[in-house]
Every structure is written in structure tokens, then in C-alpha cells.
Amino acid sequence: MKKYKYDIVLILGIFVVAVALFLVMQNGKKKGAMVIVMVDGKEKAEFPLKEDLEYTIHGVGGENILQLENGKASIITSDCKNQICVRQKAICMQGETITCLPHKVIVEVVSGKENELDGVSK
Amino acid sequence: MNKKGVWIAALVIVAAIIISAAIFTNEKSKPYDYTDTAMATVVKFRLYGKNKKQITAKMMKQLKDLEKDTLSYRQPNSEVAKINKNAGNCVEISHELYLWLEQIFEVEKKSRGSLDITILPVARLWNIEGENPKIPNNRQLQNALEKVDYDSLKLQGNNRVKLEKGSSMDIGAVGKGIACDVLYRTMKESSLTGGTVCVGGSICVFGKKTDDTFWNLGIQDPRANTGEIFGIYKTKTPCFISTSGDYEKYFEKKGKRYHHIVDPQTGYPADSGLISVTIICDSGLLSDALSTACFIMGLQDGMELAQQYGVKAIFVDRKKNVYVTENLKSSFTIQNKEYKLKE
Helix, strand or coil: CHHHHHHHHHHHHHHHHHHHHHHHHHHHHHCCCEEEEEECCEEEEEEECCCCEEEEEEECCEEEEEEEECCEEEEEEECCCCCCCCCECCECECCCEEEECCCCEEEEEECCECCCCCEEEC | CCHHHHHHHHHHHHHHHHHHHHHHHHHHCCCEEEEEEECCEEEEEEEEECCHHHHHHHHHHHHHHHHHHHHCCCCCCCHHHHHHHCCCCEEECCHHHHHHHHHHHHHHHHCCCCCCCCCHHHHHHHCCCCCCCCCCCHHHHHHHHCCCCHHHEEECCCCEEEECCCCCCCCHHHHHHHHHHHHHHHHHCCCEEEEEEEECCEEEEEECCCCCCCEEEEEECCCCCECCEEEEEEECCCEEEEEEECCCCEEEECCEEEECCECCCCCCECCCCEEEEEEEECCHHHHHHHHHHHHHHCHHHHHHHHHHHCCEEEEEECCCEEEECHHHCCCEEECCCCCEECC
């Protein structure tokens, strides 16, 4: 019995390591889609896209209200002059962004469903 | 350990390696998406290949330098600002800018002045991006219009140019296309295997995706939120795409829209019946220049110009009728049924 005990320990050990490695790799995917808020290049906040909430972004020289609803993020109000951020469509896919240039705000979806579009010409 | 144990252990290790490798390669084949700002607009990269982060940093610096040192008339030390400041005198510029100005001049000539980079005196009066844009006084507009003439920028050879006194130039209508040309060169010479770069609304497509599937490029719906598309262009070959539309920058007064694409003939925003023009071709500068020119010229003359250049073009009029060049029929599909493709 002693002869096999070490074999079993070795096999189980390798198996545990393999499973642990697998789970660690999967962990990023389990987190799901997230929305990050950047102001002037610095990350200020992060939310799971599936939550429903409103958040006031304190941008440079002004404020934007970020809304998360039904799995999409959008800027619903802003005190910027051009209102371009408010006119952008709600986002939910990997890499999609909403930008408020005057306030140096970028809202981006990360770890999300891959966007089939590789660019939009406008 | 006995033979059986060794085999089992070996199998488990191999299984673990295969699973990890599969997950790892899957991650590597995903594109790297990056968003930032430069040239007063949003810049987006989607890259495949090695050293994506370093090349991204390099390209962002190139954009900022291009704006500051060469293209922007607002930057005090840029080459364009130098030309404006020295109007009436001969100025030596970089060979690169000289070549770009030569290409721009050709489009200005072929479009009979619909594209005209000396439009700045008129554009300044409209001040579309300012705090309180309003309709300029007509007499002021006509005075400013007298200074607008693409012939007033003389290209004298040996990288020397002379802008007539009283004139001023703004290369903005073509700047993002030029930026795409510069970044395409960088990507091509790098360890990247494929990617798309969007500078404002101008796109450049380079190389291949990891799985060699089509690049899917959306065309902005002129009457929906930014980012909503009305059609998709699919390609596997490198190309440049630019769009000009009446929806990008505008103000409204008494129910009428005043947008930022000024017609150099009238001094007023172009009123050609079009709401957007998209040009797809093998040069960023040309796609940007032609999208502006064709938008101002209207469907008939604009389509003729596009055909003269052999580019792919999409014209959309106020009734959401869509007209495309013959060479686009199989690669462009309309997604929004409100838009109707016309033969």
C-alpha cells in the first residue's frame, strides 16, 4: 500500500494544480461586463454593467450623469456646451465608449461581449 | 512510482497544459481595444499582433506631434500656422506637408473649388464650435468670401509655398485622413499583424484579424445617436474610410440646421440635398478630402468626381435614399430599413 500512496498523492497534486490553473484563467470571464469611468486619463470608478444605477462623474470643469440601466450605459445629462456625450448611443459591448471631450471623460465597457464592429465612420 | 502511475500523471499534466494553452491562445487572439483623445477628437484602436501597448503609445505620440508641429492652425508653432503668419511671403515647409498640399490642390482643382482649404476666414465667422454660434452678418460673410480661393496658396517647388496676403488656411477638412495615413505606415512597419484605427470619424484598416475573418466597418446613421449605424462595409483588404455629414457639428435656428461644412461658393453651409457622404479608398487624405468635396457638390457632380477617382462612395440624401458606386454593391449592406438603396 505504501508504494501506491505516493503515486496517488502525486497524481492528485497535479490534478489539483491543473484545476486551479483552469479556474484562475476562467475568473476574468466570470466577472462579466464592467463599465469603467476615466477622467483625464485616470480611472475613477468601475461598475458591473448589469447593475441599475446613476452616478455623477466629476469631470474637468463640469459634471456628467452616468446611467446604467437594462445592461447598457449612457450619459443622460451633462453641463458641457456641445452635448455630444448625451447624443451618443447607450453602450454595452467590449470596447464601446462614450466620451465628453470638454470634461475629459471617457466611459468604456470592458470584459464585455465582443463588438462585431471594428470601427464606425462618422 | 510504477508504470501505470507514471502514465496517469503524464496524462494529467498534458491535459492541464492543453487546457491552459487553449485559454491562453484564446485570450491572445482577442483584439486589444484602446480609446483616447487627440486632435480634439476621440481616437480608437483595435489591434492584433505583438507589442500592442508599445505601438499604441507610439501612435498616440505621433498624433499629438502631428497636430502640434504640422497640421493645426491653432497651434502657434505648427507649419500651417507658420504659413498663415507669413502670408504674402515664401515659406519653406517639410517635404511631407508639401506632398500633402499637392494632393489637396489636385482635389480642389478637380472639385472646382468645392474643397478649399483657404475657407478659414469664412469658417471663423460661423464659429460652429464656439460657445454661441450664430448666423454671420451677410456683408461680413461676403467680405470674408473674397479672401477664399484655393489658388491663393501657391506651391512653388522645392518644398516652398506662398499664401497670398490676407488669406488663411485650415487643413482641418483633411487632417484626420492624413493622420490615418501616418498611422497606417506605423502599423505596417511594426510587429502588428492587423488593426483598425479611428481618428474622429476617419478609419484606417490594416492587415488581418487573427482568424482572417472580414473587418466590419459601420457607417454612421446620419439621423440617429452617435455610434448607431445604418450600414456595414465588409472588407479583407486595407482601406481608408471617411464620412462627411450635416450631423457632426451644427446649430439650429428657426427650424433650420446650420452645419459645419461650408460651401466656398456661397459662404453658407452646403445645401446640396445630401446628409452624408462616405468615401472608401486607398488613401486617408483622399478619402477625407473627397468626402468633403462630394458632400458640397451634391449627388450628381459628387458621384461623377468619385467615379473619376475610381473610389468607392456612399451618398445619402435627405429622404434617406442611398446611392453607391458600382464597386460597392457586394460589400456594403444596409442594416436600417429606413434607408433605401437606389439603383
